[in-house]
Amino acid sequence: MNRLVPASLASMLILAAAPAQADHCPTDKLGAMPDRLAEDGTAVAWRTNPAKIAVNRPFSIEVIACVDGEKQMAPTRISVNAGMPMHGHGMNYTPSEKKLAPGNSTFDGMVFHMPGKWQLTFDVYEGETRKRLTRNVTVRR
């Protein structure tokens, strides 16, 4: 019995150290996403609610992100932000994330508080590696 204890501990440690089975991103939902970006094997697709972003009104954004090119795996984390590079400011609000599925989240509380050119930023993390994709969006009064 005494010999069995270290062996069990060792097997538990091996199990703990093994990488978790990675999930695929929900590609079946991609068709519902009107906007997409892809770069170097990382892709994001998204839709806003409401579909048309109105100046100074809150909106949410649902995002699907995939990494690892054709394998279409879910990233470990997604974050969304926005700013007006020409004005040198970001949003006055921090969106909150609701995870819907691996690689699929909705971010609530987005507000573009001024008219003009905004830059929407998606940060897609695979472990410690971050890939940033951006899209310019013009909001009118």
Add this chain to the structure above:
Amino acid sequence: MNHRRIAGCLVAAAALLLVAATDKPVTFDADETDLILSHGPWPVEMPPDPSNRVSGAPDAIAYGKILFDSADISIDRGRSCATCHEADRAFTDGKPRGGGIATVDRNTPALYNMRLNRWFGWDGKSDSLWAQSIAPILDARELGMTADTLKTRIAQTPTLASRYRQVFDTPINDHDAEAAMVNVAKVLAAYQETILSGKSAFDWFRDALAAKDAGGIAGYPDTAKRGLKLFVGRGRCDLCHFGPNFTNGEFHDIGLPHFLGPSRVDKGRYGGIKLLRKSPYNLLGAYNDDKLRSTAGFTRHLRLTPKNWGEFRVPGLRNVSKTAPYMHDGSKKTLEDVVKHYSESPEDRLHQDGEKLLKPLNLTTAETADLIAFLRTL
């Protein structure tokens, strides 16, 4: 034709050209028209505030008006809300900085159309009109009350006590002092929600433009039209002052000094966010009557950053000609001073850590006059 006659003709021709230039009808292209139309129509729909269960209730509005004018809600019975928010001064006081018992650090905001705000106070430390109404009651420099003294004062004043019972179906003595104070703030808010500005000369012009009514368009002065063209064009004023109430309701640093004295700084929005987050009266707290928290999203998602330092709320511009002096510190006596500030924006003061939004407009004397003429029509 001698030289004198030639010179005379030239002078006459120049004068004609000048007249032609100044009389040239002011027109707006399609983009300008869209921007102008986005400032209306006015008035806008204003549904009751879901966070305030007495918002829009006639008996609460009437009680709120009585309390607003009553010196019984100040510690020395020497002043009321109306002392600083004077109805015949667009509900402000005409002073650089307001004050009841003592002078405060900021200009008294006019109350017109306050209901449309997202944030209240120059620093946005409140997220509802009722929460903002608590601040002057408790501020030792303004009305100087506590929740306990307020409750006692109302309980001992029969007309105020009976009205309280009528609005809330409960004697004030059956409520704890803090709940009673919040209720008082909610009837004060219900009254302030009714302080709305009427249709302005600009609104009539805007509606005429929407209807392509040539007569109505022609009735709006050309100098105001030129000022409006600047406002939505080169001046870029409507980047912040947009929509029917001419504000985005958010916060910007426009290069005014932060110092209140040798050792005191007004933190502006930075301090306001911190106060809001720790306030028991914010929309995430127990006193919000809307259990769904449907209007609390902005508070929930609010972001505090170093750029908030020295930012102040963008005021709406309706009735602006009646609300001098201007800015959060009352440092600009006239509209001319305000326009001069933007015409000569201190770039060395701006663009350090914050926004790269303001650039000196370098307005001519005529352009300054036009912009002010437009502002006077709001």
